[in-house]
Amino acid sequence: MNKTVKHSMMAVLAATLGLSASLAQAQTYDSVYVIDSRGVVALSGTGLCWRTGFWTPAGAAKDPNGCKCDKDLIPKEICEPKMAAAAPGVKPMGEKITVAADALFDFNKSVLRPEGKAKIDEVVAKSGRLNLEVVIVVGHTDRIGGKEFNQRLSERRAAAVKDYMVSKGIPANRVYTEGKGLTQPVTKPDQCPNKLGRAKLIACLQPDRRADIEMIGTSK
Known part of the structure; x- marks a missing residue:
């Protein structure tokens, strides 16, 4: 070798x-x-x-x-072991409160009445049960008057509710407002015909004039 x-x-x-x-x-x-x-x-x-x-x-x-x-x-x-079930998280809970606008405002107005403030005080008190994440205020009107007028009125009313809630300690950045005007009536089209006359028509359409206040958060 x-x-x-x-x-x-x-x-x-x-x-x-x-x-x-x-x-x-x-x-x-x-x-x-x-x-x-x-x-x-x-x-x-x-x-x-x-x-x-x-x-x-x-x-x-x-x-x-x-x-x-x-x-x-x-x-x-x-x-491939089975994944352990994730611990259930704390789910946000919501509470929606509808307040009749007639209890909050005079007809065609957006300034809160004393009775309206008392109603909102009740809502604010209920918010104390939550670790509040957000409050959504939606204003609604009836069909009396023009579409644009009612849209602006619903927005002003929602803003008035927010301002009062903020004055009672609800953080402003937690409250969102929206106006729906006459677009989401509660009454049926044939329930309150125009032939009723103005006074009766206003009374009949009362359920449409409202503010929806929804509070979302986790329970304390």
């Missing part, structure tokens, strides 16, 4: 011995897989995990690398 071949074989042998020593040094626990010097499973050229002579399906199921290397051979419940 010439020197060149002899030296080559010795180099390969030394490299093999060095790799074996490296793997042995890295194998710090009784794994059923070969662990390299980086502390990870040694892979073949095709990406498969190298198994030790101690490998068994049962051993793979207990090995931390088992699911990565031999998932198809390991019971599904080991590699």
